[in-house]
Amino acid sequence: MSQEALQASEGAPASDLPAQTSQVPSNSSQTTKGCMAHPIHHVEDVEVLERYTIRVRFEDQTVQEIDLEPMLAGELYGPLRDPALFRKAFVDPEVRTVVWPNGADFDPAVLHDWPAHADAMRDLARKWAAAPARS
Numbered sequence: 001m002s003q004e005a006l007q008a009s010e011g012a013p014a015s016d017l018p019a020q021t022s023q024v025p026s027n028s029s030q031t032t033k034g035c036m037a038h039p040i041h042h043v044e045d046v047e048v049l050e051r052y053t054i055r056v057r058f059e060d061q062t063v064q065e066i067d068l069e070p071m072l073a074g075e076l077y078g079p080l081r082d083p084a085l086f087r088k089a090f091v092d093p094e095v096r097t098v099v100w101p102n103g104a105d106f107d108p109a110v111l112h113d114w115p116a117h118a119d120a121m122r123d124l125a126r127k128w129a130a131a132p133a134r135s
Contacts, residue, residue: 038109039109039112040109041058041059041060041062041108041109041111041112042058042059042096042097042108043056043057043058043091043096043097043098043108043111044057044058044059044091044096045057045091046089046090046091046098048086048087048089049065050067051069051083051086052067052068052069052072052080052081052086053065053066053067053068053069054066054068054089054098056098056111056112058108058111058112062112064111064112064114066111066114068080070121070122070125071121071122071124071125072086072125073125073126073128073129074125074128074129074131075128075133075134076102076103076104076128077104077125077128078128078129079102079104080100080102080104085100085101085102086100088100088101092105096108097111098111
């Protein structure tokens with residue numbers, strides 16, 4: 001909706017506003033009018049292999065083995081350096097991604113395409129490590 005249309009619609013009944021349409025095509029890409037389409041992936045299984053490495057299987061049968069050690073920094077991911085906590089990774093059936101009991105999780109699309117995102121994620125982890133802890 002344009003800025004002018006938005007301003008003109010203030011106070012208008014919902015039935016008078018233009019419909020916002022979205023669709024989810026069968027190829028697992030989500031498309032919303034005016035937004036870029038991107039694949040939607042769901043984690044079906046996770047297995048902790050080694051110290052900080054997980055094997056993740058997705059709905060399209062893609063499998064990624066990911067060493068998350070470089071990511072384990074900051075308030076949310078830092079606690080996962082405790083091997084006992086890291087081993088508690090599981091697939092949340094509602095959000096369909098890998099999560100840990102402390103609330104840490106990763107976007108399943110990032111996990112699915114990990115080689116394309118690994119460098120950027122490591123850069124983020126360095127920033128998390130450098131950030132002062134909140135009290």
